[in-house]
Amino acid sequence: MTTLDQLIENESGTICNICDEQLALQLLTMGFILGEEIKVERIAPLHDPMIITSGCNCLSIRKKDAKLIEINKAS
Amino acid sequence: MSVVEKKLFNVLLVGNPNTGKSTLFNSLTGLNQKVGNFPGVTVDKKSGTFKVNNQVVNIIDLPGTYSLAPNSEDEKVTNQYILEAKNDEIIVVVADVTNLKRNLLLLTQIMDLGKKVVLVLNMMDLLQKNNQEVNVEKLSKLLGISVIPINAHIGKGVDELKNAIVHFKANPVKFIEKDSLANAVDETMLRYGKINEIVNQCFSSKGEGKTSVLTKKIDNILTHKFYGYLIFLSILFTIFQAIFSWSSYPMELIEKGFLLLGNWLGNTLSQGILNDLIVNGIVAGLSGIFVFVPQITMLFAFIVVLEDTGYMSRVSFLMDRILRQFGLNGKSIIPLLSSTACAVPAIMSTRTITNLKERLITIMVAPLISCSARIPVYTLLIGLIISKDSSWGVFNLQGLLMMGLYLIGFIAALGAAWVMKKLIKSKEKSSFIMEMPIYRMPRWKNVGLSIYSKVQVFLFDAGKIIVAISIVLWVLSSYGPSNTFEKIEEKYAVETNNYSSLSEKEINHLISAEKLEASYAGIIGKTIEPLIQPIGFDWKIGISLVTSFAAREVFVGTMATLYSVGDEENTMSIREKMMNAKNAETGEKLYSTATTMSLLLFYAFAMQCMATLAVVYRETKSIKWPLIQLTYMGVLAYLSSFIVYHIFA
Structure with a gap:
């Protein structure tokens, strides 16, 4: 299974599972919905954190948390 | 005797962050507002009043929140106010119309609690730019509540909202039966399913919006691995340059004014202890406060404008990795910068940092950053050991030593933070999940009010x-x-x-x-x-x-x-x-x-x-x-x- 932290800039996938309930709920309420598209918009110059988008929602997240997000990588 | 009937309405203003909720609050209440504190917690409470046909409406602007599952002290306050809202209180949910789906989540949660709700669709002006369309009447019918489209920025739709509040009527639909699901994640997914059905019927979008394309282009430069930091440093340099050269004139003026006041009082009042107390105790103290107002106002003006445009979120993004090494958070950059003006409002601005340990460390090290009050001391002392004309290459030596003192304060702050990171034990998880707003022009009214409230903190709390x-x-x-x-x-x-x-x-x-x-x-x-x-x-x-x-x-x-x-x-x-x-x-x-x-x-x-x-x-x-x-x-x-x-x- 691919996790979000493995993606490079401009790569995307669909959210399958978030392995931490609190994180899952927080992301869900911020518009990152299971089954929808997620994209790595930008990775900070020092390789962490990253900016991710889903629809018109856009937020920053540390790689440590991105590792908990399992995705189906788009080919 | 004529009796004017005054009925009091209580209104709670809620919504996701960055939906223009404060702008709406400002245009509803104008100057009839005050900032206080929610009891027992350090969260700003903004409340105010407005009138609709002889009826006074009390309104409280609650901190922005994404849902009724609070993640911070701010959000807990909002949560509590919503849960405890009485039958005659109306909750106005402000939604960003360009991001309807996510904004409706909070709305449906509040509706299911059986509260009286009015939905406000803000940012109507952005719809066209984003190639989006919304059918407001249909949305209102599907939800069973009043839906008021507004453009808070120019005050459009505000009167309609006032009317909807005093002539409240609703026949709300129910989304999810209570306790049908134990798991909050599953419940939220189910809600999104129902919200999707509604949104699909009355909202359409054709392709990517212009604003987000523009934001991406700007981000390419401002968060660039090299130019990003360079631009941030140049902005800092410009701010300090500007403050040193612009604030000296008003500062001198204020000092002279207080000196004249002191002399006048000293000569007018009868001689004695009271005279001395007023002139050398009180007036001298006041002069010492007001003289910093120009500098502090200018510094906060720059910081607030940078925050309002969305740039500060990017600076936090750029700095998070570095600051994390020292037990701080990307969000610490705003309090640290504010400390160059005055540590008091800076420490209050640490409230956005949700992790307690990171917030504590930011509070503990912020006063090591050189503030405005140190400048007169530095200036006098530097003049004692370095003559005005000495230089080192093209650099003036006095200026160089001054810069060195600022730098050493910053380095000491990082060092102290690092030590505290090692000493303070915490099991709380640290994260940096923060919304990146789109870039926009500063909303000057908000900027003005925000500067005003920070300077007010300095004048009254510190004063x-x-x-x-x-x-x-x-x-x-x-x-x-x-x-x-x-x-x-x-x-x-x-x-x-x-x-x-x-x-x-x-x-x-x-x-x-x-x-x-x-x-x-x-x-x-x-x-x-x-x-x-x-x-x-x-x-x-x-x-x-x-x-x-x-x-x-x-x-x-x-x-x-x-x-x-x-x-x-x-x-x-x-x-x-x-x-x-x-x-x-x-x-x-x-x-x-x-x-x-x-x-x-x-x-x-x-x-x-x-x-x-x-x-x-x-x-x-x-x-x-x-x-x-x-x-x-x-x-x-x-x-x-x-x-x-x-x-x-």
């Missing part, structure tokens, strides 16, 4: 403590044990011949200098002299260290009195007197490079600000943290002064 301490210090320096003061006056009255060459004014200056030496403040200075001798200070500096507790810049005024300059405005003459001052024992120059450098470092590091300690106490709700701060900064100051003194001696 009242500065004035109180000024009065205490006035007592300490105006009184001495038993009749020592009379003796001094007698001495000068008897030995007039010895001073015949001096004018009356000069004699008066000598008398006040001698009185200060004999006063309680002087006694304190002499008592601590053995303690501060190892770092090169004498009792006169000791007095200044004590008086600086009101605000650091009081150092300059105290020096003026001690060296009987009289005229505080004339820094040149204070400087000359200090330069000629001799060490009583050795006869060498007192303000040698060693002593002056030691003093500069002491002022850079020591916690000499009562107002900051008070705000740290309030924000941490414990006496422990201000005490630790006072101690560690004191030890740091003493040790570094000791080392520097012995290097240069």
Whole structure:
């Protein structure tokens, strides 16, 4: 299974599972919905954190948390 | 007798962050608003009133939240207010129409609680730019509540909203039966499913919006791995350059104004203790506060504008990785920058940091960053050891040393943060999940109100403590044990011949200098002299260290009195007197490079600000943290002064 932290800039996938309930709920309420598209918009110059988008929602997240997000990588 | 019927409505304003909720609040209430505190927590409470046909409506602007599952202290307050909303209270949910799906989540949660709800669709003006369309009537019908499209920015739709509040009617639909699902994640997914059905029927979007494309283009430059940092540094440099060159004129004006006021009061009021207290205690204290208003206002203006455009979120994004190493958070950058103006509002702005440990560390190290009140001290002392024209290559040496002091404050803050990261234990998880808003032009009304409230914090929260301490210090320096003061006056009255060459004014200056030496403040200075001798200070500096507790810049005024300059405005003459001052024992120059450098470092590091300690106490709700701060900064100051003194001696 691919996790979000493995993606490079401009790569995307669909959210399958978030392995931490609190994180899952927080992301869900911020518009990152299971089954929808997620994209790595930008990775900070020092390789962490990253900016991710889903629809018109856009937020920053540390790689440590991105590792908990399992995705189906788009080919 | 005519009776005007006044019915009170209570309205709670809620919504996701960045939906223009505050803009709407401002256009509803205008200037009829006040900022307070929610009881028991350090969260700003903005409340206000407005009138619709003789009926007064009370409105509270609750902190932005994404859902009823709170993640921060702010969100907990909102959550509690919503849950406890009474039957006659109306909850106005503000939604960003361009991001309807996510914004409706909170709405459906509140509707399912059975509360009275009105939905406001804000940012209607952005729909067209984003190639989006919405059918407001259909949405209202599907939800069973009033839906009011507005453009809070220009106040469009605000009257319709007021009407919908006083003529409230609704027939709300139910989304999810309570307790049907135990798991919050599953429940939220189910909600999104129902929201999707509604949104698909009345909202359409064709392709990517112009605003987000523009934001991406700007981000390509502003978060670039090289240009990103370069631009941030250039912005910082420009801000400081601007503040130093623009604020000196209004500062001089304010100082002169207070001097005139003091002189006028001194001459108008009858002579005596009260006169002296008003002129040298209160007016001097007020002058010391107001003189910083121009600088602090300008600094906050820059910071607030950068925040409002969305740029500060990107700076936090760029800095998170670096600051994390030191136990801080990307969000710490705003309090740290604000500390260059004044630590008091800076410490209050740490509230956005949700992780308690990171917030504590930010609070503890912020006062190490050089604030406005240190500038007059630095300027006077640097002038003692470096002449105005000395330069090093193209750089002016005085300016270079000033910059060095700022830099060393910043480095010390990072170092102290790193140590505290190791010492403070915490099991709380640290994260940096923060929404990145789209770039936009500053909303000037919001910017203005935000600057106003920060300057207000400085003027009132810090100000009242500065004035109180000024009065205490006035007592300490105006009184001495038993009749020592009379003796001094007698001495000068008897030995007039010895001073015949001096004018009356000069004699008066000598008398006040001698009185200060004999006063309680002087006694304190002499008592601590053995303690501060190892770092090169004498009792006169000791007095200044004590008086600086009101605000650091009081150092300059105290020096003026001690060296009987009289005229505080004339820094040149204070400087000359200090330069000629001799060490009583050795006869060498007192303000040698060693002593002056030691003093500069002491002022850079020591916690000499009562107002900051008070705000740290309030924000941490414990006496422990201000005490630790006072101690560690004191030890740091003493040790570094000791080392520097012995290097240069």
